[in-house]
Amino acid sequence: MTWDDKFLNVWDCEQKIKLFAWEFISDVLETFAISSDLIIFYLKHKGFDYFFNANKLIDINIEMMFCNEGIGLISDMLRVDKNRIIIKRMREEQELSGVDMISSGLGIQKVVVRGLSGMRIVTYLNGMQINNQQWANDHGIGFTDLGLSEVELIKGASALKYGSEAIGGLLYFKDAPFIANDKLKGFISTGFNNSSLLSNSKFGVKFNKKNLFFNLYGQYAISSDYRLPDNTYLFNSRFKQNAIKFSLGYRSKNWQNIFRAQIHNEFPGIPGHVHGDPSKVDINAITSIELDLAEDFSIKKPWQVVNNKLLIYFHY
Numbered sequence: 001m002t003w004d005d006k007f008l009n010v011w012d013c014e015q016k017i018k019l020f021a022w023e024f025i026s027d028v029l030e031t032f033a034i035s036s037d038l039i040i041f042y043l044k045h046k047g048f049d050y051f052f053n054a055n056k057l058i059d060i061n062i063e064m065m066f067c068n069e070g071i072g073l074i075s076d077m078l079r080v081d082k083n084r085i086i087i088k089r090m091r092e093e094q095e096l097s098g099v100d101m102i103s104s105g106l107g108i109q110k111v112v113v114r115g116l117s118g119m120r121i122v123t124y125l126n127g128m129q130i131n132n133q134q135w136a137n138d139h140g141i142g143f144t145d146l147g148l149s150e151v152e153l154i155k156g157a158s159a160l161k162y163g164s165e166a167i168g169g170l171l172y173f174k175d176a177p178f179i180a181n182d183k184l185k186g187f188i189s190t191g192f193n194n195s196s197l198l199s200n201s202k203f204g205v206k207f208n209k210k211n212l213f214f215n216l217y218g219q220y221a222i223s224s225d226y227r228l229p230d231n232t233y234l235f236n237s238r239f240k241q242n243a244i245k246f247s248l249g250y251r252s253k254n255w256q257n258i259f260r261a262q263i264h265n266e267f268p269g270i271p272g273h274v275h276g277d278p279s280k281v282d283i284n285a286i287t288s289i290e291l292d293l294a295e296d297f298s299i300k301k302p303w304q305v306v307n308n309k310l311l312i313y314f315h316y
Helices: 021-032 157-162
Strands: 002-004 007-010 017-020 060-062 075-081 086-092 099-104 108-113 121-125 128-130 148-154 169-175 185-193 198-209 212-223 239-251 256-268 306-315
Touching: 108 121, 121 157, 128 306, 148 157, 157 169
Parallel strands: 121 169
Antiparallel strands: 002 007, 007 017, 060 075, 075 086, 099 108, 121 128, 148 169, 185 198, 198 212, 212 239, 239 256, 256 306
């Protein structure tokens, strides 16, 4: 970020931005600061330099920043200090204030924002609203991180522009962008979780040729029961997942088209399910002291079947 007389030039953003003088910047920030804990400001940065006299600036704490469409889950913080006249950059990679998770093992997870969840949290995937996690605690989000590059969290009054059901907040998931060069790019990965013997394998391929862009991803995951802190296993917290998705884009001088398709199949068990008064159920009836590898990867009743087929088309 460099300063030249009256302009603040930002070269790291996808669109070069010029902001006129600090008085104007303050006005912009005040306009975009819909709530005290979220300030929307179109910047993306890699480094910052010192400024000229900023006496007219007020103290501003920008908790999250984004370029074009959104806020990354890894929040980039800027603190404008009018006394020291410098911008400090900090990264918070693990936690966002006020955000928690409800989970039943690894197969069923949903986000809690400031104590609100379910039908008070709205979820979007590439502009399409996904309603899986709005229901009871046994319903997860309905897709995985396959092919995603970032997730935006919008909370406070600014989320209400998406409707009253977003009173708790909004999660906006975005696919990874297309590659800019014409070289084929891909990956293969696999992961293992010892707590549930989770195996998670993925692949991805990207290429670009003569303004034609293509991304392809696939995933397969399988998990046994989740191990609790007392080293017992929560019965039927196992799950299976498989997914495939692709994005196809074409760009001309005056317009561009993007088509995205995703098929996500998920079979999570529902752990801790009892009939009648839960206080009368022996905890040993829903836990086990060891895993049976021959049986504990098979989903038992009750279970869910999640089969999402998503088609999204954009024209600019």
